[in-house]
Amino acid sequence: MKYEFTTDLEQAKKLDQEDPLAEIRDHFYVKQGQIYMDGNSLGLASKDAEEALLKMMNVWKTQEIDMWTPYFHYGQELGNQCAKLINAEENEVLITGNTTSNIHQCVTTLYHPTKERYKILVDDLNFPTDRYAIDSDIRLTGYDPADAVKVVKSPDGKYIDEDAVIEAMTSDVALILLPTVLYRSAQVLDMERITKAAHEKGIIIGWDLCHAIGAIKMDFAKVQPDFAIWCTYKYLSAGPGSVAGLYLNKKHFDENPGLAGWWGNRDDTQFQLKHQFEHQKDVSGWQIGSPTMLGMAPLEGTLNLINSIGMDKIRTKSLKITSYLMFLIDEKLAKYGCTVGNPREDDKRGGHVCLEHPNAFQICSALKDRNVIPDFREPDVIRLAPIALYTSYEDVYKMVEILEDIMDSKSYEKYSSKRSLVV
Template structure:
């Protein structure tokens, strides 16, 4: 889509004035004097999330053990509230565990290796926890990951070629796990094309939505994947370590969970406390232990915001504000060694811009000194996420002016290149 931008700050102010989402920013705790560009890593707290959390605390204070009556299906209720974000059936989603434990849960349920079909297909750019989980799952079945985990390699370290993924879907592949949006380069994979190709070859497929959920609308009724997992602390702003999402396609509801626990038991017999597990035949049947209400409640607050606005409007602003950032990078920063590392087409990029520079690490430190919060990823990536719900065009303008100043005056030179735990 063609968008016309200008480099002056008056243009940014005008874009903000016309922004249909401009009032949503007030619902978030944006810190005065700080420009937060890291909502793709840890989303900002909102008043809605705070209210939901305090409400949960209040319920605990007043109700004690009686709270279970009202909240018995809370994980499913949050699943239902999440369904519009990916256009799934509400009973296919549960809020439970972490992304990593949910990968373990889904793989241990659906991975049924046989002598001829025993490999798990992955890519080499996904976030490492996915790979650790997959390697340990094949090990648990007695295989050596170097043999049973088939890795599609990126040709440039940035992007994954869907055709290469499809070519790697050989007859020995049992199941696939891929990211929908790549955490570093922001590339969006064509879920529909890849999922269809997998199914045509008798292969199951699941997606890690961590960098897609809340940024990119998805249509699971159309894509029809077998499973999916996601965290809720990035674009969904549900808080550090907030409880994750698990999607299980209805066609697998009868499968016994690989990791069973009493919260996956049928609702009506759970408190009979029998030693025979009776599986609940919807996504809530993939819960393991007691749901963590205090860590889940903020998600209820932010999902209210997402459902009020709808993913289409969120994506529209996200695409516009990231396009504006790329435009300013081209106009103002390209001459100082900054390059855009993400795909440029709307359909191929997620919610963050991948800005590359050989001094990326020290530039991130210099940005922080200027009260701008970016995110560094090895080896040379500054991830910048102007979030549709709370960032402004004016902030993007200031960000680029600061990046320009840092490059011109080489202010990054005052920082060491030695890596510390958190940049």
């Protein structure tokens, strides 16, 4: 998409005045004087999330054990709300567990290795938990990850080559797990093309949507992957460690859940407490134990807010504001050796901008001291996420102005390059 950006503050203010999502910012706890660019790690708290959490507390306080009757299907109900973000069918999406446990659930359900077809295909840029989960699930079946994990290597440490992924789909591959948006470079993989290629070769394929859900538009009715998993604490702003999402294509509802538990039992017999497990033949059959009600409630609030806006408007603003940030980096920061390390094309980049510089870690520390919250990723990446729901164009402008000052004065040099525990 083409925009006419300029480097003056007046334009940033004008862009805010014209922003159809400008007033959504008031739903969020945006700290006065702070510029928060880390919503792709932990989304800001909203009043909607807070109200939903307090409502759940009140349900517990006032209804005690009877609260289960109206809330028995809460995981599916929130799943149905979440399904709208990816255009999946209602009973294919569940809110449950965390991203990692949901990978285990899907892989142990759908990975049935044989002597001829036993490999799991992954890339080398995905978030490490996905790989840890895959390796351990392979070990559970008696195979050796050193042989059974097939890794597509990135040619440059930044991007995944889709053609190389498709070429790697050999007849010994049973299952594939890939990220939809790469957590570092924000590259968006073409889910439809890759899924189609996998299915043509009889391979099960799943997607990690952690950096995609709430950031980009997805159409599962078209893509028809076998499974997908995602967290809800980034672009969905449901709170630290909030309960995650799991999509299972309805064609797999007859499979036995890899990790079974009584909450996955058929509704009508669950409380008969028999020792014979019979799973519910929709995604709710993949629940394990009692749902984490207080950990799910904030998501109810944010999903209501996000669905009232719709992913079209959210993606439109995200593309515009990330374009604006890339424009300002090119115009104001390139001369200090800062480069844009994410794809430029609209359909190839997710919701954050990846600013690269050899002193990225020190620059992040300098930014934090100036009340700008970015995050750092090895080896030289500053991730900056202007979130469509609450970041203003003026925030972006001011952040770049602060960065310009840090680079020009070289004030970042006084900060240590040693990592702390959580960055």
